Amino acid sequence: MIGQRNTKARENIIKYLKKINRPVTAHEIYSSIGKTGEKINLTSIYRNINLMKKKNLVHSIILNDKVERFELLENKPHHHHIICNQCGRIDDIEMKENEIETKVKNKTCFKIKSHILEFFGLCPNCQ
Amino acid sequence: MIGQRNTKARENIIKYLKKINRPVTAHEIYSSIGKTGEKINLTSIYRNINLMKKKNLVHSIILNDKVERFELLENKPHHHHIICNQCGRIDDIEMKENEIETKVKNKTCFKIKSHILEFFGLCPNCQ
DNA sequence: GTTTTTGCAAACTTTTTGCATGCGG
């Protein structure tokens, strides 16, 4: 559960994130729920999403447009994305990253905690 | 040259970026130039930096704080960064990325154009 | 002298916060 109470807002946010199953902005959540006829407030979305991030139910990515996109972690292993430069489609992609991190660990004197790895290009439809 | 005219603002921005030689925010440029006694306007920084981006003299990265950091490309090969979670220190790091991109190309039906790869951790001083 | 560049204020976008009201358990 997200917080301490079951509310319509929370139910709708989770339902939508489950259905869409890719990283979406707060506004996408907002307008998509709005289109179903349900009423929801942007502030509530931010508050609930941030709560979910704290509880590790959701994680987010930030790309070049500086907008945060949220994704339900449910049943998802750690993964990265591949994003179409034209239509914005975002697919998941998995990689052997322990290899990468080990390489970087050996090259630098940093203690590596995490990384971002995102690819950009043209999806099959846009090529 | 940046635009069509030589101005003090442009000269100072480039001088600072050359000296600092790592990705910095518009505000860092602003206050650092200010500290030298030179006067400069934030808007001018944004306008000049964006011009430089268009001309491929500068590129930028966006991390979790959603703030754009600019870096002079001059003499720099394509590279990535390793960022200290504690003090914010940003070092360069190079990798064999053609390997990575080829792997991704084979895994997906996307035509890959670019990627982001940034590491986070603790620098030697902060460990 | 003309065109580019600047400075300033204001707009804009995304996200957060304060505060009063509402709803869940």
Add this chain to the structure above:
DNA sequence: CCGCATGCAAAAAGTTTGCAAAAAC
């Protein structure tokens, strides 16, 4: 009924834009 959640308006912070004034050539 008590406290968590919501809605609304306003605040923040970073960035962009419009317009008149200044500077470059």
